[in-house]
Amino acid sequence: MDKESVKIGLIGSGTIGSGVLDLFRNNVERISEKIGVTLVLEKVADRDLPKLRALQLPEELITTSAEDILQEPEIDIVIELIGGIEPARSFIVSALEHGKYVVTANKDLMATHGDELLALAREKDLNIFYEASVGGGIPLIRPLKQSLVSDRIHRLVGIVNGTTNYIFTRMYQDQMSLDEALAEAQKLGFAEPDPSSDIEGRDAAYKLIILSGLAFGNSIDPDQVYVEGIKGVTYQDIAYAKEIGYTVKLLAIGEKLPEGLALRVHPTLVPDKHPLASVLNEFNAIYIEGDAVGEVMFYGPGAGAKPTATAVLADVAEAARSIRYQCANGIIEKTYSKTSFVPIDDLITSFYLRFLADDRPGVFASLAEAFGDEEVSLDMVIQKRRYGNTAEIVLVTHDVKEKAFQKALARVLDIPEIKPNPSVIRLLA
Amino acid sequence: MDKESVKIGLIGSGTIGSGVLDLFRNNVERISEKIGVTLVLEKVADRDLPKLRALQLPEELITTSAEDILQEPEIDIVIELIGGIEPARSFIVSALEHGKYVVTANKDLMATHGDELLALAREKDLNIFYEASVGGGIPLIRPLKQSLVSDRIHRLVGIVNGTTNYIFTRMYQDQMSLDEALAEAQKLGFAEPDPSSDIEGRDAAYKLIILSGLAFGNSIDPDQVYVEGIKGVTYQDIAYAKEIGYTVKLLAIGEKLPEGLALRVHPTLVPDKHPLASVLNEFNAIYIEGDAVGEVMFYGPGAGAKPTATAVLADVAEAARSIRYQCANGIIEKTYSKTSFVPIDDLITSFYLRFLADDRPGVFASLAEAFGDEEVSLDMVIQKRRYGNTAEIVLVTHDVKEKAFQKALARVLDIPEIKPNPSVIRLLA
Numbered sequence: 001m002d003k004e005s006v007k008i009g010l011i012g013s014g015t016i017g018s019g020v021l022d023l024f025r026n027n028v029e030r031i032s033e034k035i036g037v038t039l040v041l042e043k044v045a046d047r048d049l050p051k052l053r054a055l056q057l058p059e060e061l062i063t064t065s066a067e068d069i070l071q072e073p074e075i076d077i078v079i080e081l082i083g084g085i086e087p088a089r090s091f092i093v094s095a096l097e098h099g100k101y102v103v104t105a106n107k108d109l110m111a112t113h114g115d116e117l118l119a120l121a122r123e124k125d126l127n128i129f130y131e132a133s134v135g136g137g138i139p140l141i142r143p144l145k146q147s148l149v150s151d152r153i154h155r156l157v158g159i160v161n162g163t164t165n166y167i168f169t170r171m172y173q174d175q176m177s178l179d180e181a182l183a184e185a186q187k188l189g190f191a192e193p194d195p196s197s198d199i200e201g202r203d204a205a206y207k208l209i210i211l212s213g214l215a216f217g218n219s220i221d222p223d224q225v226y227v228e229g230i231k232g233v234t235y236q237d238i239a240y241a242k243e244i245g246y247t248v249k250l251l252a253i254g255e256k257l258p259e260g261l262a263l264r265v266h267p268t269l270v271p272d273k274h275p276l277a278s279v280l281n282e283f284n285a286i287y288i289e290g291d292a293v294g295e296v297m298f299y300g301p302g303a304g305a306k307p308t309a310t311a312v313l314a315d316v317a318e319a320a321r322s323i324r325y326q327c328a329n330g331i332i333e334k335t336y337s338k339t340s341f342v343p344i345d346d347l348i349t350s351f352y353l354r355f356l357a358d359d360r361p362g363v364f365a366s367l368a369e370a371f372g373d374e375e376v377s378l379d380m381v382i383q384k385r386r387y388g389n390t391a392e393i394v395l396v397t398h399d400v401k402e403k404a405f406q407k408a409l410a411r412v413l414d415i416p417e418i419k420p421n422p423s424v425i426r427l428l429a
Numbered sequence: 430m431d432k433e434s435v436k437i438g439l440i441g442s443g444t445i446g447s448g449v450l451d452l453f454r455n456n457v458e459r460i461s462e463k464i465g466v467t468l469v470l471e472k473v474a475d476r477d478l479p480k481l482r483a484l485q486l487p488e489e490l491i492t493t494s495a496e497d498i499l500q501e502p503e504i505d506i507v508i509e510l511i512g513g514i515e516p517a518r519s520f521i522v523s524a525l526e527h528g529k530y531v532v533t534a535n536k537d538l539m540a541t542h543g544d545e546l547l548a549l550a551r552e553k554d555l556n557i558f559y560e561a562s563v564g565g566g567i568p569l570i571r572p573l574k575q576s577l578v579s580d581r582i583h584r585l586v587g588i589v590n591g592t593t594n595y596i597f598t599r600m601y602q603d604q605m606s607l608d609e610a611l612a613e614a615q616k617l618g619f620a621e622p623d624p625s626s627d628i629e630g631r632d633a634a635y636k637l638i639i640l641s642g643l644a645f646g647n648s649i650d651p652d653q654v655y656v657e658g659i660k661g662v663t664y665q666d667i668a669y670a671k672e673i674g675y676t677v678k679l680l681a682i683g684e685k686l687p688e689g690l691a692l693r694v695h696p697t698l699v700p701d702k703h704p705l706a707s708v709l710n711e712f713n714a715i716y717i718e719g720d721a722v723g724e725v726m727f728y729g730p731g732a733g734a735k736p737t738a739t740a741v742l743a744d745v746a747e748a749a750r751s752i753r754y755q756c757a758n759g760i761i762e763k764t765y766s767k768t769s770f771v772p773i774d775d776l777i778t779s780f781y782l783r784f785l786a787d788d789r790p791g792v793f794a795s796l797a798e799a800f801g802d803e804e805v806s807l808d809m810v811i812q813k814r815r816y817g818n819t820a821e822i823v824l825v826t827h828d829v830k831e832k833a834f835q836k837a838l839a840r841v842l843d844i845p846e847i848k849p850n851p852s853v854i855r856l857l858a
Contacts, residue, residue: 023579023721031579034646131576137722139568139576147560147568150452150460150742217463275728278707292452292735293566299704300725310722313579325754 005038006320009069009100011091012081013046013055016105016132019305020079020312021055027313035317037324043069070094077319079312080104085112092117096124101319103312105132111206115219115336127322129315134207135160135284137307138300142314144214144288151290153215156254157428160207162282162302163191163198164230164250169280172238172247178230190282190303200229201250201265208252211286212263216256217336220263224341228266237354237423240384240394241269246352247277248425260340262347269352269427276428345403349429350379352396353409355422359391363417367393370415374408376400390419396427434467435749438498438529440520441510442475442484445534445561448734449508449741450484460742466749472498499523506748508741509533514541521546525553530748532741534561540635544648544765556751558744563636564589564713566736567729571743573643573717580719582644585683586857589636591711591731592620592627593659593679598709601667601676607659619711619732629658630679630694637681640715641692645685646765649692653770657695666783666852669813669823670698675781676706677854689769691776698781698856705857774832778858779808781825782838784851788820792846796822799844803837805829819848825856 010017024031024041032038045066046052052062069075070091078095080102082088088109095102102121104110110117110133121128131141135158144153159165163185170181182199185191197203205227209220230250238248246269255262270277275297279285284302289295301307357363364381371378377398384392397405412418439446453460453470461467474495475481481491498504499520507524509531511517517538524531531550533539539546539559550557560570564587573582588594592614599610611628614620626632634656638649659679667677675698684691699706704726708714713731718724730736786792793810800807806827813821826834841847 027579027581030581034578137719138725139572142576143568143572146747147571147743148739149463149746150456151739152456152459273709275707278704280702290739293739294730294733294736296567296727296729298725298727301723304723306721307723310577310580310719314576317578318575 004324005040006076006323007040007042007074008077008079008316009042009072009075010044010079010081011046011066011069012083013044013048013051014081015305016308016312017044017046017081018055019309020081021057023306023309023313031313031317035321037320039316039320042075043072045069066091070098070100075100076323077101077103077316079316080106081312083108085109089113089117092128093120096120096126096128099124099126101126101323102128103315103319104128104130105308105312106130107133107203107206107210111209112222114210114213118336127319129319130210131315132308132311134210135286135298136301136303137310138284138286138298138302139311139314140211140286140298141214143298144211148288148290148293151292153288153290154256155289156211156215156286157276158204158208158211158252158286159249159276159279159284160211160252160286160302161198161201161204161250162284163195164204165279165284166190166282167230168233168238168248168250171235172242175235175239177235178233199231201227204250204252204265208254208263208265211252212254212261213336215254215288216261216339218261218339219336220261221341224261224263226264226266226344230267232423233267233425234423237352237425240354240382241352241425244380244396245272246270246427247272249276249279251276251428253428257342259346260342262342262344264344264347267425269425271428274428345401345406347402348399349402350397350399350427351405352394352425352427353422354384354392354394355412356390356392356419358417359386359389360417363415366415366417367412370411371397371408374404374411376405376408399429433753434469435505435752436469436471436503437506437508437745438471438501438504439473439508439510440475440495440498441512442473442477442480443510444734445737445741446473446475446510447484448738449510450486452735452738452742456742460746464746464750466753468745468749471504472501474498495520499527499529504529505752506530506532506745508745509535510741512537514538518542518546521557522549525549525555525557528553528555530555530752531557532744532748533557533559534737534741535559536562536632536635536639540638541651543639543642547765556748558748559639560744561737561740563639564715564727565730565732566739567713567715567727567731568740568743569640569715569727570643572727573640577717577719577722580721582717582719583685584718585640585644585715586705587633587637587640587681587715588678588705588708588713589640589681589715589731590627590630590633590679591713592624593633594708594713595619595711596659597662597667597677597679600664601671604664604668606664607662628660630656633679633681633694637683637692637694640681641683641690642765644683644717645690645768647690647768648765649690650770653690653692655693655695655773659696661852662696662854663852666781666854669783669811670781670854673809673825674701675699675856676701678705678708680705680857686771688775689771691771691773693773693776696854698854700857703857774830774835776831777828778831779826779828779856780834781823781854781856782851783821783823784841785819785821785848787846788815788818789846792844795844795846796841799840800826800837803833803840805834805837828858
């Protein structure tokens with residue numbers, strides 16, 4: 001298989017696909033020279049012929065059938081950029097069965113079927129590269145696999161969803177409501193027409209699964225990730241958090257605890273001095289704590305066609321080198337092992353809580369009693385504003401087990417003077 | 430050469446060397462399993478026998494002669510951690526001549542002789558890995574070589590010296606003088622007993638040379654780097670900068686301009702909103718701008734035995750995989766080419782300038798004339814304090830060519846009422 005040129009087939013010519021083609025066309029000679037392998041684009045497949053034609057490629061390079069790539073013996077590397085589970089999964093399986101390396105940006109697929117696909121790749125002495133599946137153009141997968149290979153990572157904390165980070169940034173800076181900020185994000189292309197996967201935290205959860213698998217060397221069961229979206233956060237919460245020295249972020253948190261892995265996605269109060277607090281707008285950042293390395297953070301554009309294309313082509317370069325020099329590089333995932341998971345109920349955090357209450361004598365006493373009985377101790381209690389006979393109360397607890405806090409909260413909400421629908425946001429320890 | 434175990438010789442058992450040994454002993458089984466190659470520590474050499482003995486290694490593993498490692502046919506990888514130019518350079522040459530891969534943390538050597546050593550490694554079909562030479566535990570070399578291979582980097586801006594960053598952070602936070610902050614840094618081990626290489630910017634310049642070589646693919650002549658240390662910066666400058674929205678940092682800046690590479694190290698006013706402004710204390714960060722990726726930043730501990738050891742062992746893992754799978758990986762530097770350099774005189778920047786002046790009528794008019802004649806236009810002029818008959822004046826220019834600014838400055842300093850020794854700090858564009 002030792003050969004000077006390596007041939008590439010690309011399936012999917014959407015936003016990222018055309019970004020990859022642009023970058024490839026502009027830089028293919030430089031990349032080929034740098035890696036010592038000539039890269040050749042052999043074929044591009046998309047079911048949508050007009051979209052394919054718009055790429056202005058020679059006719060013989062385009063096809064509406066992915067099979068023309070998967071079954072072409074000349075092609076060494078298949079880039080899968082169609083997204084979603086099927087048919088992407090079948091395409092990748094078929095590519096591996098046909099002896100091809102795979103490069104993919106498919107986060108959903110790698111989060112839910114990554115283990116089995118990587119196992120198949122190993123069985124075939126091939127590999128799947130998926131740097132572009134998390135964090136757009138930020139190098140993350142490769143540093144986790146290679147640079148931190150000697151360390152024991154005990155925590156990773158990421159701002160891995162640009163849409164929600166943009167929304168929180170705008171809400172704070174321009175005193176917007178969540179819906180206003182979302183509408184703006186959609187107008188600017190930072191949010192999808194259907195933003196539910198971002199807003200509800202599912203997109204972040206998939207990325208957390210991929211990163212945690214690499215960081216902790218474990219197979220992750222998606223059902224074990226606690227996921228809470230951003231809908232419950234108001235401008236008021238963001239402003240109050242700021243007053244006490246915190247910035248609200250949607251965080252993906254993975255922790256290796258003595259009892260197992262704890263994985264969660266939820267809005268979080270981040271101390272203003274923490275490096276993650278200054279990650280604004282649509283930017284992403286992943287903060288990693290290792291026993292030896294201490295703290296490292298990777299920051300950059302978490303999405304976008306051009307940044308993501310750099311990650312795809314870095315993977316293509318690595319695959320091409322693996323083919324040229326006959327060496328598999330992705331040998332690290334082979335240690336993926338089973339582990340136990342710690343449910344959110346057993347985690348210990350501090351909580352920010354905001355609610356409205358009828359301003360009657362004795363309310364604070366009932367509140368104190370409810371918290372005291374469940375052994376939830378309070379770090380601060382602030383009465384914020386008064387609307388007629390209604391008071392707005394903000395409080396922050398000391399560290400407490402989730403279960404105990406939720407029990408106390410239920411009791412608090414049973415107090416007749418306390419209004420329903422409080423804001424509850426966990427703090428980053 | 431295909432073999433299941435790879436043998437390592439370590440030369441230099443100082444701070445980083447013993448950090449590497451600790452991390453190796455704790456994690457060697459996990460690392461070996463992850464990379465699919467058994468790593469074996471074969472020998473440790475140090476001229477200082479008591480220091481060697483303190484490592485508590487079996488007698489047969491230690492030696493006072495590096496030759497016992499360099500000439501041992503069983504050893505596949507030599508880790509060089511003695512630092513400095515000689516004998517480190519001869520050791521690395523000898524290791525390559527004897528067919529061994531090399532891992533080094535030697536910044537001075539790689540900055541000044543990297544090209545020739547890497548050329549020799551290529552000639553021998555071997556490689557030198559030097560991730561630990563810049564940024565301690567922060568993955569930098571590998572992302573630059575691999576992850577950003579498809580992009581064109583046009584600028585890199587780094588806080589690459591932890592000592593000076595710690596000093597500036599402390600000066601601001603505790604209103605210290607530079608000498609007080611330096612003394613504290615030395616007490617805490619963040620600064621060497623002889624801190625001149627840090628304070629004068631030479632340490633940062635070496636790191637800039639290594640990073641720029643990789644980012645821009647050029648051979649760098651160390652004489653082409655403009656280097657200015659931090660001695661001219663006072664607490665007052667840091668405080669005034671803060672008032673106008675800037676943080677003072679010692680930056681290493683590499684830029685690819687149409688006329689060639691511009692490389693410089695100097696104290697710089699960084700806008701508070703820039704991600705580099707929030708890098709505090711002894712932390713390092715490297716901010717990279719690429720045509721496609723946009724902006725990425727890598728943040729972490731720039732020094733320290735444990736973090737640096739993770740970088741050394743990541744390199745050992747890569748070398749071991751290269752040996753096991755018979756594939757060279759460091760093929761990227763082979764495109765190093767000659768380029769022209771842009772002298773600092775021709776660069777365009779804004780300047781912060783602070784000086785004292787006798788408070789007499791006509792001083793501002795002379796000042797305005799001096800700047801006007803050299804076509805230096807002013808963005809802001811602030812009269813800060815008055816001591817008796819002396820006024821303190823702070824001004825910030827618009828963008829101007831260095832040469833023109835320096836000419837105007839010389840004229841300003843010729844005005845009899847203006848005192849000598851102004852503070853001059855460039856702004857980050």
